[in-house]
Amino acid sequence: MNISALDLNLLLVLHTVLAERSAAAAARRLHVTPSAVSNSLAKLRAQLGDPLVVRSGRGLTPTPRALELEPHLRAAIRELERVVAGAERFDPRTTTRSFALALSDAHQITDLPRVARVFARAMPRAQLRVISVDHFEAVGGLAGGEVDAAIAPVSEPRPGQHSQHLYEEAGVMTVRRDHPAAGKPITRELWAALRFVDIHLALGRGGIGHRAARAWLAAERLSLDIAVVVPSFLAAAVVAANSDYVAGLPRRVVEALAPVTPLVPLAVQGPPMAFSIELVWHERTHRDAGARAFRELVIAALSPPRAASKRGPRARA
Known part of the structure; x- marks a missing residue:
């Protein structure tokens, strides 16, 4: 039969009945009424074409078909219980997730x-x-x-x-170590003469940090003369290290790249760009x-x- 047409809850009922050999005991274990267990068994009998259990004295005796199903149902139910309980028993030392x-x-x-x-x-x-x-x-x-x-x-x-x-991060405007503006106080006149590298990280657009940097620039009444647009901070750092362009970078990136790129922060006046x-x-x-x-x-x-x-x-x- 097509398993998609089968109510899998019925198999749980049969598994419990086979374990208890009693509809009443199965009902107590499943927290349902005995009539609900009987109804479930009737539906499963019709779908599987087998009586599954027959009354014998005060208990129930499984048919050969039910005995064939019993170990498979037991294994399947245990595996489902293991999978469900495993979410709470997560072991970081053994997980391969x-x-x-x-x-x-x-x-x-x-x-x-x-x-x-x-x-x-x-x-x-x-x-x-x-x-x-x-x-x-x-x-x-x-x-x-x-x-x-x-x-x-x-x-x-x-x-x-x-x-x-x-953590808190600071944005800095960086240039190569021998840049004409390196070490000088950055006045508005000097700023206006500089050209910049812009960074568009997210599908060719500026990301969250880009918008925050633009807000900081607006608050300081500063604008950027964009010369180059790149898709990564590393590309911006390499461009600035090999040209007269200025790149805005997180301070941590500048510190991490210090051994391989000759970048230094500009002495920009005003409050720092913080993230x-x-x-x-x-x-x-x-x-x-x-x-x-x-x-x-x-x-x-x-x-x-x-x-x-x-x-x-x-x-x-």
């Missing part, structure tokens, strides 16, 4: 090495899959179902998302034990000491 983390190339440079070290210790048999911003956007973000979490600057709240503060960096995840994985363990190790790898206790998770309705 794959976890997907969305990162810009800036976070791949600065955060990924620390996350990978902690991941290797905490989940030695699991797989860490790093997702680019382009791919993250293309698959529908966190709601798309492919990504477990993302590291990103604070953004406008989105329905069904949760977040945890990780709060968060770990963000979807309601879909919020209660999953494995996803929770993965988030906890990312937070442990990247948060300053006691940061998690000062600023806990945010739920976004």
Whole structure:
């Protein structure tokens, strides 16, 4: 018969009846009435074309067909129970699960090495899959179902998302070490003479950090003369290191690339360009034990000491 036409709850009833050899005992175990058990058996008899059990004294005796089914039903029910209970008995030391983390190339440079070290210790048999911003956007973000979490600057709240503060980041305008403007106070006149590298991370558009940087520029009444548009922070750093163009980069990226790129920050006056960096995840994985363990190790790898206790998770309705 076509299994899609079979109510699988009926098999659970039969499994319980065969284990108890009594409709009344099966009803107590299933927390239903004896008549409900009888009705379920009647439906299953009609679908399988076999009596399955017959009354014998005060109990029920299985037919040969039921005896044939009994060990298979027992194994199937135990496997289902194991799968369902396994969600709460997640073991990070033995799991072979794959976890997907969305990162810009800036976070791949600065955060990924620390996350990978902690991941290797905490989940030695699991797989860490790093997702680019382009791919993250293309698959529908966190709601798309492919990504477990993302590291990103604070953004406008989105329905069904949760977040945890990780650390504070600062944006700096950088030039090559021997740039004519290096080491000089950046006046508005000098700023107006500079040309810049712009970064469009998300499918050819600016991302969250790009919008935050634009807001900072607007607040400081500064504009950018864009000379080059690139799709990554690393490309921007390489262009700035080999030209007279200016690249806006996270301070952590500049520090990480210091051994291989001759970049220095410009002495821009005014308040710094600051970003709060968060770990963000979807309601879909919020209660999953494995996803929770993965988030906890990312937070442990990247948060300053006691940061998690000062600023806990945010739920976004």
